Amino acid sequence: xxHAHEHHDLPFWRKYIFSTDHxxxxxxxxxxxxxxxxLGFCMMLLMRWQIAYPGQPLPLIGSWFGxxxxxxxxxxxxxxxxxxAMHGTIxxxxxxxxxxxxxxxxxxxxxxxxxPDMCFPKLNMMSYWxxxxxxxxxxxxxxxxxxxxxxxxxxxxxxxxxxxxxQTAWLIGMVFLITSSLLGAVNFICTIFQLRTKGMGWxxxxxxxxxxxVTAFLLLLAFPPLEAAGVMQLMDRLFHTSFFxxxxxxxxxxxxxxxxxGSVLLWQHLFWFLAHPEVYVLILPAMGIITEIIAxxxxxxxxxxxxxxxxxxxxGFLSFIVWAHHMYLTNMGTTISAFFxxxxxxxxxxxxxxxxxxxxxxxxxxxxxxxxxxxxxxFLPMFGIGGLTGLPLxxxxxxxxxxxxxxxxxxxxxxxxxxxxxxxxAGIYYWFPKMTGRKMNETLGQLHxxxxxxxxxxxxxxxxxxxLAGMNRRMYDGGASYAHNQPVLYLNTVIxxxxxxxxxxxxxxxxxxxxxxxxxRKVTSDNPWEANTLEWAAPTPPGHGNFTHPPExxxxxxEYSVPGAAKDFTPQFEK
Amino acid sequence: xSSEIPYIVEERPDTGLNNATLGIWLFLSSEVMLFGxxxxxxxxxxxxxxxxxxxxxxxxxxxxxxNTVILISSSIAVVFAWASLKxxxxxxxxxxxxxxxxxxxxxxxxxxxxxxxxxxEGLFPSSSTFMAIYFVLTGLHGLHIIGGLIxxxxxxxxxxxxxxxxxxxxxxxxxxxxxYWHFVDLLWIILLFPVLYLL
Numbered sequence: 001x002x003h004a005h006e007h008h009d010l011p012f013w014r015k016y017i018f019s020t021d022h023x024x025x026x027x028x029x030x031x032x033x034x035x036x037x038x039l040g041f042c043m044m045l046l047m048r049w050q051i052a053y054p055g056q057p058l059p060l061i062g063s064w065f066g067x068x069x070x071x072x073x074x075x076x077x078x079x080x081x082x083x084x085a086m087h088g089t090i091x092x093x094x095x096x097x098x099x100x101x102x103x104x105x106x107x108x109x110x111x112x113x114x115x116p117d118m119c120f121p122k123l124n125m126m127s128y129w130x131x132x133x134x135x136x137x138x139x140x141x142x143x144x145x146x147x148x149x150x151x152x153x154x155x156x157x158x159x160x161x162x163x164x165x166x167q168t169a170w171l172i173g174m175v176f177l178i179t180s181s182l183l184g185a186v187n188f189i190c191t192i193f194q195l196r197t198k199g200m201g202w203x204x205x206x207x208x209x210x211x212x213x214v215t216a217f218l219l220l221l222a223f224p225p226l227e228a229a230g231v232m233q234l235m236d237r238l239f240h241t242s243f244f245x246x247x248x249x250x251x252x253x254x255x256x257x258x259x260x261x262g263s264v265l266l267w268q269h270l271f272w273f274l275a276h277p278e279v280y281v282l283i284l285p286a287m288g289i290i291t292e293i294i295a296x297x298x299x300x301x302x303x304x305x306x307x308x309x310x311x312x313x314x315x316g317f318l319s320f321i322v323w324a325h326h327m328y329l330t331n332m333g334t335t336i337s338a339f340f341x342x343x344x345x346x347x348x349x350x351x352x353x354x355x356x357x358x359x360x361x362x363x364x365x366x367x368x369x370x371x372x373x374x375x376x377x378x379f380l381p382m383f384g385i386g387g388l389t390g391l392p393l394x395x396x397x398x399x400x401x402x403x404x405x406x407x408x409x410x411x412x413x414x415x416x417x418x419x420x421x422x423x424x425x426a427g428i429y430y431w432f433p434k435m436t437g438r439k440m441n442e443t444l445g446q447l448h449x450x451x452x453x454x455x456x457x458x459x460x461x462x463x464x465x466x467x468l469a470g471m472n473r474r475m476y477d478g479g480a481s482y483a484h485n486q487p488v489l490y491l492n493t494v495i496x497x498x499x500x501x502x503x504x505x506x507x508x509x510x511x512x513x514x515x516x517x518x519x520x521r522k523v524t525s526d527n528p529w530e531a532n533t534l535e536w537a538a539p540t541p542p543g544h545g546n547f548t549h550p551p552e553x554x555x556x557x558x559e560y561s562v563p564g565a566a567k568d569f570t571p572q573f574e575k
Numbered sequence: 576x577s578s579e580i581p582y583i584v585e586e587r588p589d590t591g592l593n594n595a596t597l598g599i600w601l602f603l604s605s606e607v608m609l610f611g612x613x614x615x616x617x618x619x620x621x622x623x624x625x626x627x628x629x630x631x632x633x634x635x636x637x638x639x640x641x642n643t644v645i646l647i648s649s650s651i652a653v654v655f656a657w658a659s660l661k662x663x664x665x666x667x668x669x670x671x672x673x674x675x676x677x678x679x680x681x682x683x684x685x686x687x688x689x690x691x692x693x694x695x696e697g698l699f700p701s702s703s704t705f706m707a708i709y710f711v712l713t714g715l716h717g718l719h720i721i722g723g724l725i726x727x728x729x730x731x732x733x734x735x736x737x738x739x740x741x742x743x744x745x746x747x748x749x750x751x752x753x754x755y756w757h758f759v760d761l762l763w764i765i766l767l768f769p770v771l772y773l774l
Contacts (some may be wrong), residue, residue, distance in 0.1 A: 261625075
């Protein structure tokens, strides 16, 4: 666009590396997080080979991983455990949260509220670089003696307390990531409270901003207890305290020489006090993204937007009191189980309200089926399956059967993979024109979407079946050594092949992303999707300070097809 | 193109806050969760323990009491410093602010003496879960004191230049740093001292 007022007085490293501009930081977050998502996915592909073909050497690339990890191309159990722990850690803390909050939140929130930047730009820069260091620590831990952390992403003691040195690196990495999230959360809340432009009252805030606001509160208040737990586990490992080590522990036939008196349940309480709100940190920004995209592509107002706003706040509050539903199989007692069972059922209500409002919104709309909309539409039933399969896990008696089986894996991956990650893809396709001035290619987009959609279901639905049959998770040989797994063992191959095909489909996305940056079709206006929200009032791509003049807001964000209006959208920024 | 961030010093009319005031309170709310989690861990371990030592039998109450007095004085000095700055008495502000920093340093010095005494008596983090939570809580609190001292010393030294260029913004920074300092002092006075030493 002609009106891109770039400030050319900053040197390269200040403008693109140690930048304080929220858009550059957003892109830094986005690119880093996409790389981590790819890494985490590749780790899973390695594991899927081992699960489907246990003990068989990995063809072609098997020798790349060294004799310590895969001698002769055959994966060692220790390496499998490292990959399992790090797949979870990387996907959650280094991939999805930084992409959903760090990238989309940073780039879009100030634009949608009409702000010149985030509230504390230097803090914003620090938040990214602390995250980056945390990621480097996590990856570097693979080269430590004994490799990376291998006690699962949940790091349950006493196993994690006595694990190899990779666990210490994991804890240090987590302290960096937590610090980064805290800095980001303070910044987001301040930005949304303080920097809304003239006329942007709370009732005119787009749903995406609401979702990011609630998410920021979750990060702010739920992460510190994990930091406390991490410090205590570090103390256990480095200074031989016994926070999580009960008395009388025997390791490899030898009594452990520690003071004892600690509690393994304490770690689980502190960990899940973070990690359950963390689930909502993963899903709320995704809901925000697809609400924006659905509103834009149905060309009519979102049905029940106020109910959705209150629901997202209710989810935020309730998510702090459901954590122990991860712990029904511990000895915490039936009274406590009953309480958490009740709150868990309660939190499903606002989630269902949001999903229902979005489904009803589709009714009677003249829907545009572009790539972002396809991903957004796929999100609805996929998240629906993910949410509904969670209910049996939230009830303490069926959980006795389902706990720690592939059913759990199928459930939460339905929420996060074809749920959140689809929403993130949708967001990339949707906001790409604002970030670059070019649209992504539709054909490549469809080639990316359809195989991904089919494969996601071929991967995760069979896991629900395997889990109901009683197949345990975290099995190095894919469960082959257990008699009761035999009838569902053939599904391992189905899942793995589907995963490899899905990996191939992602190539279309990577090509599309890189190719469209240079050669995608140029957009002819600042508002190519004919959307209502404020980010489309900014120049394309927005320069430093975002808007050519401070925007003013005159109406709510979803006033599409207003009767009597000249066109089918009435932007917030037009009088 | 306007790229100035508003409400750095003046208050936003509808929230009644400026940016950093909201920011520091949000940050402190996360600190409450951090120390709240550690305090919850303390309770959980204590109710689950067969024997729980009284703090008085292991730790030095006189040193801790002296430290409590020092931190209270340091907090009072911060209040006087801020009031003097608002009155335009920069010399008095400097004196009071420096005094509060000295208080923080004295606290750390006494804490080091106390740690040494603990080590000399064979009390280490690995000795018992009580000593473990004692060292974690006081150690993390000490790190918070060090962080506060670094910021406060910067505001006394190179950061004080802002007083000439933008006195309103400088006074605001002093206020924000003061809120944090009160928080770490209160943490010792109402949580760590009573819980670890007296209960």
